[in-house]
Amino acid sequence: MKVKRYVANSLPDAMSRIRDDLGDTAVILDSKPIKHGGLWGLFGKQRFEVIAAVDHGVEGPRLKQHRVERDSPQDGLKREIESIKQMMEQWMYTQQNDLPRPFAAVETHLKRQHVTDDVIASLFRNVQPRIRDIQNADEKEIYSLVAGEIRERFEARVGTPLSVGSGPKTVYLIGPTGVGKTTTIAKMAAVYVLEQGLSVGLIAADTFRIAAVKQLKTYADILNVPIHVAHDPNEMKEAKEKLSHCDVVLVDTAGRNYRQKMNVSELFAYIQHSDQAAIHLVLSLTMRDEDIDAVLESVSSIPVTHLLLTKADETTSYGLMLNLVSKTPYKLGLITTGQNVPDDMVEADADQLTQWIMEEVDGNA
Template identity: 40%
Template structure:
């Protein structure tokens, strides 16, 4: 067995040296803080001692236990930091923050260099294919490593079952809900081409046909003639009123005309969300209304980086909920969990086609986990959205 000792400031600094000296299959045997330097015991500096080894004969079990210990330590540190966060003056503790970053970086390094145990590596690959963030993946792997330590030799099927349970638990602590039944007015905002108008038609049909509510429509999307005509066609088919507005004053009049409706659904123009003037104008338009619920509509075909930009840029509008569209046009669904986890926004619906009113589903935790883990065993397009 080849064993080497490294003294560094933080664990990530040691990783390239270990790979260079011992290769990608090297194992980290131990880490501990030590004091170095100084004169007559004074002015010592605290460093991190890392012991790494390469043993081609040694069984993988020791490595699994080391990974599990590191993952468990990362989880414990996160919990400790979370508890401290609630106490004034403790949340900025640099030692805690740096150690969490160090452990996290260590986990990321293991994922990138494929040093995870084979069973966890397969799970990580699946989650990576679904474009889940490294942070979410490492947190889930921490839990999985603990489970494997308690019950060694778990099958791939058992690991997927536990992963499903953990994701469900995580999602149930996140906001997932349908439209607020108390909301008199529901507005839909988002980039161009995400399917806002079709989504509105589906929800209008649900309110009208299944909930027997009086529904009114408003559109401010006068930049595209086709958009107004599309919504007008849906309004005629459903036999519900439609008001077209161009200003805040016209919006007030439209709401007054539709005051006998139980719910008013409002379409907005899908313009360049990176233009501050567009967001400002939209903010001014919606801020004049009371009891309004704002839904941000995002396409699942978009890159996650673009989704993040959309969510950030629309925040001044006062987004209450998310709706994801075009589920049928992609096989990657990790962005659903990424976005609601990062922005803490409730998720209401996921749409999966052009058919009105069928292709829309309530975004339950079970549906999201099914999509991410590839266990969607039946056609959900026929499910009711109530």
């Protein structure tokens, strides 16, 4: 593989040079604005550094074999287009060195909420055409437009995770260690049994933590529902067959380090051949963006259907929710707000989520 660094006055100029030099099969590995000249790089002219590569037939390490085998050429193209789109979003954002004051105030707030630069840029780009005089726009107008844009994004992605009907019969909760999967399973079971009057079965597949199995068995006794323990994929299949009479089967999977391929492969073995299944990826709102991205990349071969966010009561920064719906195709389902079973859990609501993110701007909601 040939890797080269390019510095150009603009991204289009860099892309043109890369195509001329490396051909149409070149892949962009990284790009960022840099300052050229000036004092310590400050006040200098802005240029762009782009790292590109082309494969001349030498096969690299197969670190993502499980994903490559499942991806079609169209999937690879979609990922590359999305990567370029995000790169352009961030580049456009860096051009807004002198944001009009109303935009700057909203930008400051969104950054405090940990909304990423590319998402902020896309929000501003979408609302700008609706403003007649950007330089003299009223701050409340900008706030209202940005809040409306955020609300629309949430509305397009909010699901109905607790609705059964003719929907999924088996519900898996997957996610890294410590995000609260076991407690959330108990909350979901309580809602199905106590509020919806459904028959529920539980499967404890987190056999790496004895406490997790014991905790789930305790909740099963309280709710008077059957529970089975699955130590391997075969036992998982047997457990589901034994619980086939139930309206809903909830599966608590092991919290593992998904950066290790073996752990992801084991997880996939547990959930494959599951008809009418919903797979909720459980993430904590206290996690860092970098860790979230690592988890999303690691489980990309898993057919996730919903995002389930926990520990909303342990943070005051809710921008992660907006970042997630902007970077994933999954429905946003349940959000937990504490440890109490079954009370501290709500279905995602676009108005509420928007308020959590925007409520401090000028005291508005």
